[in-house]
Amino acid sequence: MELKANAFPQAAIIALKDIQLQTALARGTTNASNARLRAMSEVTDAEALRRQARAAKLRALRNLPALLEQFEANITQRGATVLWAEDAEACNRLVIEVARRHAVQRIVKSKSMATEETGLNRALEAAGLEVIETDLGEYIVQLDGDSPSHIVMPIIHKTREQVRDLFVEKLGMTPSDDPEVLTAFARQKLREAFLSAQMGITGANFLIAETGTVAIVTNEGNGRMCSSLPPVYVVIAGIEKVVERVADFATLVQLLPRSATGQRMTSYVHLISGAAQPDEPDGPAFMYVILLDNGRSRIRGTRYAESLACIRCGACLNVCPVYQNVGGHAYGWVYSGPIGAVITPLLKGVANAAPLPHASSLCGACQAACPVMINIPDMLLRLRADLVAEGEAPPGLSAGIAAWARLMSSPFLYELSGAVARLATRAMAGSDGQVRRLPVPLLGNWTENRDFPPFAAKPFRQLWRERQRGQ
Amino acid sequence: MSLETSAARAAILARLRQHSPAFQDDLSAPEQPLPVTRLDDSESLLERFRAEVERLNVIFQHVADAEGALDALLSVVRAENASSALLWRQLPLHGVPEALESIGVQPILPQVQGAARHDIYRALNDVPLGISGADAAFATTGTLVLASGSGQGRLPSLLPPTHVVLLPQARLFARPEDWLLAHGAQTLQRARSVTFVTGPSRTGDIEMQIILGVHGPKRLYIIVFD
Numbered sequence: 217m218e219l220k221a222n223a224f225p226q227a228a229i230i231a232l233k234d235i236q237l238q239t240a241l242a243r244g245t246t247n248a249s250n251a252r253l254r255a256m257s258e259v260t261d262a263e264a265l266r267r268q269a270r271a272a273k274l275r276a277l278r279n280l281p282a283l284l285e286q287f288e289a290n291i292t293q294r295g296a297t298v299l300w301a302e303d304a305e306a307c308n309r310l311v312i313e314v315a316r317r318h319a320v321q322r323i324v325k326s327k328s329m330a331t332e333e334t335g336l337n338r339a340l341e342a343a344g345l346e347v348i349e350t351d352l353g354e355y356i357v358q359l360d361g362d363s364p365s366h367i368v369m370p371i372i373h374k375t376r377e378q379v380r381d382l383f384v385e386k387l388g389m390t391p392s393d394d395p396e397v398l399t400a401f402a403r404q405k406l407r408e409a410f411l412s413a414q415m416g417i418t419g420a421n422f423l424i425a426e427t428g429t430v431a432i433v434t435n436e437g438n439g440r441m442c443s444s445l446p447p448v449y450v451v452i453a454g455i456e457k458v459v460e461r462v463a464d465f466a467t468l469v470q471l472l473p474r475s476a477t478g479q480r481m482t483s484y485v486h487l488i489s490g491a492a493q494p495d496e497p498d499g500p501a502f503m504y505v506i507l508l509d510n511g512r513s514r515i516r517g518t519r520y521a522e523s524l525a526c527i528r529c530g531a532c533l534n535v536c537p538v539y540q541n542v543g544g545h546a547y548g549w550v551y552s553g554p555i556g557a558v559i560t561p562l563l564k565g566v567a568n569a570a571p572l573p574h575a576s577s578l579c580g581a582c583q584a585a586c587p588v589m590i591n592i593p594d595m596l597l598r599l600r601a602d603l604v605a606e607g608e609a610p611p612g613l614s615a616g617i618a619a620w621a622r623l624m625s626s627p628f629l630y631e632l633s634g635a636v637a638r639l640a641t642r643a644m645a646g647s648d649g650q651v652r653r654l655p656v657p658l659l660g661n662w663t664e665n666r667d668f669p670p671f672a673a674k675p676f677r678q679l680w681r682e683r684q685r686g687q
Numbered sequence: 688m689s690l691e692t693s694a695a696r697a698a699i700l701a702r703l704r705q706h707s708p709a710f711q712d713d714l715s716a717p718e719q720p721l722p723v724t725r726l727d728d729s730e731s732l733l734e735r736f737r738a739e740v741e742r743l744n745v746i747f748q749h750v751a752d753a754e755g756a757l758d759a760l761l762s763v764v765r766a767e768n769a770s771s772a773l774l775w776r777q778l779p780l781h782g783v784p785e786a787l788e789s790i791g792v793q794p795i796l797p798q799v800q801g802a803a804r805h806d807i808y809r810a811l812n813d814v815p816l817g818i819s820g821a822d823a824a825f826a827t828t829g830t831l832v833l834a835s836g837s838g839q840g841r842l843p844s845l846l847p848p849t850h851v852v853l854l855p856q857a858r859l860f861a862r863p864e865d866w867l868l869a870h871g872a873q874t875l876q877r878a879r880s881v882t883f884v885t886g887p888s889r890t891g892d893i894e895m896q897i898i899l900g901v902h903g904p905k906r907l908y909i910i911v912f913d
C-alpha cells in the first residue's frame with residue numbers, strides 16, 4: 217500500500233464531511249467498544265489479566281531471538297520449512313518462489329496485516345499469480361480496489377448498498393442489499409476458490425515457541441479453509457508474534473477476542489504445528505512459515521520496543537476520538553488509529569508520517585482499552601519530540617512557543633491578551649454562543665471542522681480578585 | 688532464486704541479540720496463571736456449556752448414553768434430509784456408519800492426500816452433513832476442540848453446511864486454560880491441526896450485522912452423552 221500519511225490533514229477534512237462514513241464509524245466503533253466493555257466486565261480481574269497478558273508479550277519480546285529459534289526448531293522437526301525475510305520485498309519474493317516450486321497458479325488468502333504491510337497481493341499479481349482474499353470484508357475491498365480501514369472490521373467504512381452495487385457491477389449478482397443474501401453470494405464464489413486453489417496463505421496471531429505452533433484466529437472460518445484445503449500452506453508472521461509458552465497463549469487468546477469484538481472466543485482458533493502426517497486423511501502436504509522482520513528488530517532496539525507487543529485487537533481504534541471521526545483511510549497506510557499513529561512513523565520514518573503523532577488529543581483512552589496496556593500516549597509524545605529534533609515540527613509551533621513564553625513571563629501582557637480574546641470571541645460568537653470560525657491564520661484551520669468556545673466573560677484571575685475583596 | 692534464507696536469519700538474530708529491551712514491568716512468568724473467566728463452584732459445567740453454546744445458535748442435546756446419542760444423531764440426519772455424510776473414522780461412538788446405512792444415508796470417510804485432491808473436494812462439496820467427535824470442550828466459552836490425526840480429518844467440520852459433534856461428557860473442562868495447561872502442549876505436539884470451534888462460522892463485516900455460515904458450517908449441533 218502506498219504511503220500517504222503526510223496527507224492526513226487533508227484526508228481528515230474530507231472524512232469529516234462524509235456523512236455516510238460518519239454514520240458507519242459511529243455505529244461500528246460504539247458497538248465494538250460496548251461489546252468489549254461487557255466482555256471485560258465478566259472476567260475474574262481485568263486489570264490483573266491485562267498485566268498478565270502484557271507480561272507475557274513483553275517477556276517474549278525480551279527473549280525474542282531464543283524464542284524464534286525454539287519455534288523454528290520445533291516446527292521444522294514436524295516437516296515445516298521456516299524462512300526468514302529481512303524486508304517486504306524479500307518476503308514477497310519468497311512467496312513467489314514457493315509458488316513456482318509447487319507449480320501454483322491460484323492462491324487463497326486469509327486476512328493478514330503483515331501481508332498488507334508487504335504489499336503481497338500486488339507482487340503476486342505482477343508475477344502472474346492469481347490471489348483471492350477470502351475474508352468477506354477483504355474480498356470486498358479487493359474487488360473494489362480499495363483498502364481496509366480497520367484492523368478487525370476492514371469495511372467499517374462501507375454501506376450495504378455500496379457492497380450491493382459492487383457485487384452487481386463486478387460479479388453480475390441479482391441486486392439485493394440484504395447482508396444475508398450478499399454473504400451467501402460471496403460464500404458461493406469463495407467456495408469455488410477454496411476448492412481449486414493450490415496454495416493457501418494466512419497471517420498468524422501468535423506463534424507458540426514451546427510447541428512450534430502457529431495460531432490463527434477468525435470468525436468466518438476462512439483462515440481454516442486456507443490452512444487445510446490447498447496442498448501448500450504458507451504462513452507470513454511478523455517476528456514479534458512469538459510467545460513463549462502455551463500458558464501465555466491461553467491468556468492472550470482470550471483477551472484478544474474480548475477486546476476486539478467482545479466475544480469470549482472467536483468462532484475458530486486454528487492451531488497448526490506442521491504439514492499433515494502421512495496417516496492423516498487430509499490437510500496440507502507442505503507448510504512454510506516466513507518470519508518477517510521489516511523493521512521490527514530495529515524498533516525493538518529503541519525506546520519504542522513496547523509497540524511490538526500489540527496484538528492487533530483494534531480496541532484502541534474504537535475508543536479513539538480521532539479515529540471515530542476520521543476513520544482508517546485518513547491515516548494513509550495499513551495501520552490506523554492510535555497504534556497506527558505510532559507504528560507507521562516507526563516503520564516508514566517519522567518524517568514520512570509527520571502528522572500522525574499529532575493526530576491525537578492524548579486523552580489516554582487507547583491505553584486504558586489496550587489488553588496489553590501499551591503506553592501509546594507516551595510514545596506519541598516521544599515521536600513529537602523526535603519530529604522537533606528532526607526539524608519537522610508543525611508550522612507555527614516554534615514561533616507559537618516563543619510568543620507563548622513571552623506572554624507567560626509578563627503578567628501585564630497575559631491579562632491584556634486575555635481581555636482581547638474575551639472581547640473578540642464574544643463578538644464573533646453565533647447565537648448559540650459558539651465561535652464558528654477564528655480569523656487567526658493558524659487557528660483558522662482548527663475551526664474549519666470544529667467550533668471554538670468563546671472565552672468566559674470574567675477570567676479566573678478577575679473572579680479570584682473579586683472573591684478576595686468579598687464581592 | 689532460492690529458498691535459502693540463512694543470511695537473513697543470521698542478520699535478524701544478530702540484530703535482536705545486539706540489545707535486549709529493558710522493560711520496567713515485572714516480567715516473571717506466573718507458575719499458575721490467573722484464570723480468565725469467573726465461574727461459580729456451584730455452577731454445573733454442563734449447564735454453563737449449554738448456556739454458552741445456545742447463545743451462539745448451536746443446537747444442543749444432552750442424552751443419557753451411547754444409545755441415546757446414536758438416536759439423537761439419526762434424528763438430526765433425518766431432519767437435515769441428508770442422503771450422505773462425511774465422518775471421522777475415529778468417532779467416540781461405535782456403530783455410526785452402520786446406523787447411517789440402515790436409514791439409507793451413505794457414510795463417507797474422505798481421503799484426499801495426494802494428487803487427486805481437487806477432484807475429491809469437488810465430489811464432496813455437496814455433501815450436506817459432517818459428523819465428528821471432539822477431543823475436549825470448554826464450558827465457559829462454549830468451545831469444542833477438534834484435533835486432527837489418523838481417522839480424524841479436517842473435512843467433516845469444514846465443507847458441509849451442517850456439522851454434528853459427538854461429545855462424551857467426561858471431556859468437558861471448565862475453562863480453556865484448564866485444558867491448555869493440562870493437555871495443550873502434549874496435544875499440539877501430537878496433532879498437526881487443532882481447532883477450537885465456538886459456534887458456527889459467522890461474519891459481521893457488512894454493517895456489523897451478524898450472518899452465520901460464511902465459509903464453514905452454518906448450523907452446528909452438539910450431542911453430549913455420558
Ligand code: SF4
Binds near residue numbers: 527
Ligand atoms: S495497541 Fe493495544 S488496543 Fe491497540 S490494537 Fe494493539 S493491542 Fe489492541
